[in-house]
Amino acid sequence: MVARVVTVAFDGVEARRVDVEVQLVALPAGAFAIVGLPDKAVAESRERVRGAFAGIGLALPPKKVIANLAPADLPKEGSHFDLPIALALLASMGVIPPDVTAGWAAIGELGLDGSIAPVGGALPAAVAADALGLGLICPEANGPEAAWAGGARILAPRSLIGLINHFRGTQVLSAPEPGPVATPRRDADLNEVKGQEGAKRALEIAAAGGHNILFIGPPGSGKSMMAQRLPGLLPPLTAEELLETSMVWSVAGLIERGALTRERPFRSPHHSASMAALTGGGMRAKPGEASLAHNGVLFLDELPEYSAQALDSLRQPLETGEIVVARANAHVRYPARFQLVAAMNPCRCGLGGAGKGACGKAPRCHRDYQNRISGPLFDRIDLTVETPPVTAADMALPPPAEGTAEVAARVAVAREMQTERVREAGIDPLQGVNARASGSTLDRFAAPDEAGKALMMRAGEAGALTARGWTRTLRLARTIADLEGSTGVLRRHIAEALIYRRSTAQAQGEFDRAQATAAAPTLPAW
Numbered sequence: 001m002v003a004r005v006v007t008v009a010f011d012g013v014e015a016r017r018v019d020v021e022v023q024l025v026a027l028p029a030g031a032f033a034i035v036g037l038p039d040k041a042v043a044e045s046r047e048r049v050r051g052a053f054a055g056i057g058l059a060l061p062p063k064k065v066i067a068n069l070a071p072a073d074l075p076k077e078g079s080h081f082d083l084p085i086a087l088a089l090l091a092s093m094g095v096i097p098p099d100v101t102a103g104w105a106a107i108g109e110l111g112l113d114g115s116i117a118p119v120g121g122a123l124p125a126a127v128a129a130d131a132l133g134l135g136l137i138c139p140e141a142n143g144p145e146a147a148w149a150g151g152a153r154i155l156a157p158r159s160l161i162g163l164i165n166h167f168r169g170t171q172v173l174s175a176p177e178p179g180p181v182a183t184p185r186r187d188a189d190l191n192e193v194k195g196q197e198g199a200k201r202a203l204e205i206a207a208a209g210g211h212n213i214l215f216i217g218p219p220g221s222g223k224s225m226m227a228q229r230l231p232g233l234l235p236p237l238t239a240e241e242l243l244e245t246s247m248v249w250s251v252a253g254l255i256e257r258g259a260l261t262r263e264r265p266f267r268s269p270h271h272s273a274s275m276a277a278l279t280g281g282g283m284r285a286k287p288g289e290a291s292l293a294h295n296g297v298l299f300l301d302e303l304p305e306y307s308a309q310a311l312d313s314l315r316q317p318l319e320t321g322e323i324v325v326a327r328a329n330a331h332v333r334y335p336a337r338f339q340l341v342a343a344m345n346p347c348r349c350g351l352g353g354a355g356k357g358a359c360g361k362a363p364r365c366h367r368d369y370q371n372r373i374s375g376p377l378f379d380r381i382d383l384t385v386e387t388p389p390v391t392a393a394d395m396a397l398p399p400p401a402e403g404t405a406e407v408a409a410r411v412a413v414a415r416e417m418q419t420e421r422v423r424e425a426g427i428d429p430l431q432g433v434n435a436r437a438s439g440s441t442l443d444r445f446a447a448p449d450e451a452g453k454a455l456m457m458r459a460g461e462a463g464a465l466t467a468r469g470w471t472r473t474l475r476l477a478r479t480i481a482d483l484e485g486s487t488g489v490l491r492r493h494i495a496e497a498l499i500y501r502r503s504t505a506q507a508q509g510e511f512d513r514a515q516a517t518a519a520a521p522t523l524p525a526w
Helices: 045-055 079-093 122-131 142-145 160-167 195-208 223-228 237-250 276-281 310-311 315-320 364-370 375-379 391-396 404-425 439-445 450-461 465-485 491-500 505-516
Strands: 002-011 014-025 032-035 066-069 105-108 134-139 213-216 299-300 324-325 331-335 339-344 385-386
Touching: 002 079, 002 122, 014 079, 014 122, 014 439, 032 045, 032 122, 045 066, 045 079, 066 079, 079 105, 079 160, 105 122, 122 134, 122 142, 122 237, 195 213, 195 385, 195 404, 195 465, 213 223, 223 299, 223 339, 276 310, 310 375, 315 339, 385 491, 404 439, 404 465, 439 465, 450 465, 450 491, 465 491
Parallel strands: 002 105, 032 066, 105 134, 213 339, 213 385, 299 339
Antiparallel strands: 002 014, 014 066, 324 331
C-alpha cells in the first residue's frame, strides 16, 4: 500500500505542492530511502523520523521504507518534510487510518522525543493549503502564525503522539487562534534631533512620497538619528502589505508566536554585509535584508564602506521592486519594494573640506571617498542632503515644538492624496505612492507648468539630469506639491526637487550652484 500526505516546498515566498508517498517493501529490511531531489536536511529526515518513532515507543517495520517526494524534479529543502513523511509512514504501518490525512497538508520538524519543532514558512504554507482546499498541520509554535491565513483549517499539535491520538479519536486538538498584532513602538521622536531643519524637511518629503534619500555629513550631525525616525513618519501597513511582508518574514523564520505588526519594517545591516546578505541567497536561498525590508525601510549607514558588489546588487531591485536569486536549477523570486535611506561621511577623514578641523586632503579625499559609490546607484537616490555639524548653539536650544506626530500627520494627508488620485483614475494601486509613479500616470499627474518645464529643460541641457533623473525629479516635485496641497506641479516645486538631486560628475559644478540657491526665490544658475 502507498500512503500519501501533501506538503509544500518553498520557491521564494510561494509554497508549491509536494506529494509525499511512502511505501513498505520486503527487502532489504531496515533500509530507509528518501528520493525526489532532497537536500541534506531532507535526507536526514529518515534519522529524525526513526528517532521520533523510538521516542514514542514505535518501531519501524522490518521492511524497506521508500519515501518519494513528488514532483521529483523540484528541489526539496528544509527540515519541515519530517512530519509529512512520518504521517505517511504511520498510515502505511496502520497506526492511523490511511484516509484521515486526505484533507490535510503538513509541515514540521521532529525531535527525537517525538516533539514537533517550529519551522519557517507556516503562513505561506497555510495560504497554499487553503488554496488547495486542504487544512494545515503544523507545529504548536507555528499555529498562531498559520491561523492568520483567513479561513484555513489549522491543527497545531505539540507532539507526534498527540497528533496520532487526535486522528485515532482519543484526543481532540482545538484550532489555534491568530497571534497578537503588536503595537508599534515610538521610542524615537523627531523632536530629539536638534538643528538640521533642512534635512528634516527632506526627510518629510521622502516619507510623503516613498523616495530614496542620502544624508551626507560629518560624524555626530544626526544622520542616523533622522534615519531611525523615518518609520514613525510612515503610515502603517495596509492589510495587503501586511500579508506580503509577513509572508517574507515567515519564510525567514522571523515571526515569533504568530505576532504580526503593522509597523513598517526597518532593516539596518552592518556595512560588512555581503551581496548575499543584502539580496538573498545561501544554501537555501533565504531572503536578504532588501526583501526583509519589503514595504519598509532599508537603512545603509556608512554607505561607501559597503562593498561595491553589494551596493550595485541593489540597483535592479530599486527599479523593479523584486529580487531574483538565480541558481543552476531554479530562480527564486522575492519581493523587495523598499525605501532606501543611506548615510555617509563627506570623506574618509569624516569632516569634509570646509570649516574647523577640515580634511587636509580636500577636495581629493572628498571625491575619492564618494567615488566608491557608482554613478548609477547615485542616480537612483532622489534626495541628497547635506547635514552640517550641529553647533553648540543648536544643542543649547530647547527641543523643537514639532515632532514625529506633527510631521506624520502631514505625511498621512499627502499619502491619502496620492492614493485617492490613483483610485479615482482607476490606475494600478502600486502607483499610489509617488516614488513608483511612471508612464502615463506621471505624465497625467506630475506634468509641470511652463515655468517649471523650462527649468527642467535648462537642468537637463546642463547635463545635471539623466533620463532617470528627469523622471525622479518629476516624482519628487509631485510629492512636494502634495505636501503643499497643490493640485498642479509648479516651478517652485521643480526648483526644490532639483536642489536635492545629485548630478553626474560632469555636472557637479552646476549641482553645487543649484544647492547654493536652495533658499533663494530666483532661478537656479543652470
